[in-house]
C-alpha cells in the first residue's frame with residue numbers, strides 16, 4: 001500500500017487530482033463512496049504552520065469542511081484557503097472542549113480528527129527539567145488525548161469517524177538528544193494502537209502517520225533544555241542536533257505528508273500506520289525491527305555522530 005500511496009507524490013499534483021486519478025483503479029475500490037469529501041467535517045490541530053497548514057489547505061481544496069486549530073491563528077502567514085482557523089490550546093481542557101462544541105453547533109458532526117499540533121525538545125535527558133518534560137508531554141501526547149476524548153462521543157453517536165494521529169519516525173526509534181520528544185511520540189503510538197482496537201466496533205478508524213524529516217518551521221520552533229557550559233554532553237549533543245537539523249531542512253515539503261493524509265482519508269479500511277518522507281528514513285524503522293538491538297544502536301550512533 002505504501003507504494004500505492006507513494007505513486008502519487010508529484011509536488012504539483014493537488015489532492016483533488018490525486019484522488020480522481022482514473023488510472024488508480026485499485027485505490028478507487030477502497031474508497032468510501034458513501035462519504036463524499038464535501039460532506040465531511042474535519043478538525044485539524046496544528047493548522048497554523050508546516051504539515052498542519054499544508055493539510056488544511058489541501059483538504060479544504062478537496063471539498064472537506066476544515067476547522068484548523070492552533071494557539072495563534074492570526075499568525076498564519078498566508079490567508080487560509082477556504083478553511084476556518086480557530087484559536088485553541090491543546091494543553092487546555094476547556095479550550096479543546098469549547099472548540100469541539102463550536103464545531104458541533106455549526107456542523108452537527110465531526111467526521112475526521114487530525115492531531116498535528118506538536119513541539120520539539122532537544123537536549124540530554126539528564127539535563128531535562130521536569131517542567132520541560134511536562135510541557136512536551138502536555139502538547140504532543142496529552143494534547144492528542146484531549147482532542148480524541150472530546151470528539152469520540154460524537155463519532156460514536158454518529159456511527160463512525162477517522163482519527164489520524166501525527167506521530168513521527170521518532171515514535172518508532174529513540175533519537176539521541178531528542179529523548180523526551182521520542183518519549184512523547186512513543187506514547188502517541190501506544191495509545192493509538194490501543195484506541196484503534198477499542199473504537200473499531202463503533203466504526204472509528206485510528207491511524208498513525210509517521211513522517212521522517214520534513215522541511216517545516218518545526219526546526220526553528222524546537223525548544224531546548226538549559227545546558228550548562230560544563231555539560232559533559234554538549235559536544236555530542238551539538239553534533240546530533242546539527243545532523244537532525246540538516247536532515248529536516250533538506251527534507252521533503254509538508255505538502256507530501258498532506259497528500260498522503262488526503263489519500264488515507266479516502267481509504268475505507270486504513271492500515272494502523274503509514275510512514276512518510278525519504279526512502280532511507282522510511283526504511284529505518286524496518287531496519288530496527290530486523291537488526292539485533294546492538295547493531296541498530298551502533299548504526300544510529302554513527303548516523304548521529306554520537307559514538
Ligand SMILES: NC(=O)c1ccc[n+]([C@@H]2O[C@H](COP(=O)([O-])OP(=O)(O)OC[C@H]3O[C@@H](n4cnc5c(N)ncnc54)[C@H](OP(=O)(O)O)[C@@H]3O)[C@@H](O)[C@H]2O)c1
Nearest residue numbers: 046048049050051070071072089090117118168214216218
Ligand atoms: N517537521 C518534521 O520533520 C516532523 C517529522 C515528524 C513528525 N512531525 C510532527 O508533525 C507535527 C507537525 O509539525 P510541523 O513540522 O508542521 O511543525 P510546525 O510547523 O512547528 O507546526 C506545529 C503546529 O503545532 C501548533 N501547536 C503547537 N503547540 C500547540 C498547542 N499547545 N495548541 C495548539 N496548537 C499547537 C503550532 O501552532 P501555534 O504555535 O500557533 O499554536 C503549529 O501550527 C508535529 O506533531 C510534529 O511532531 C514533524
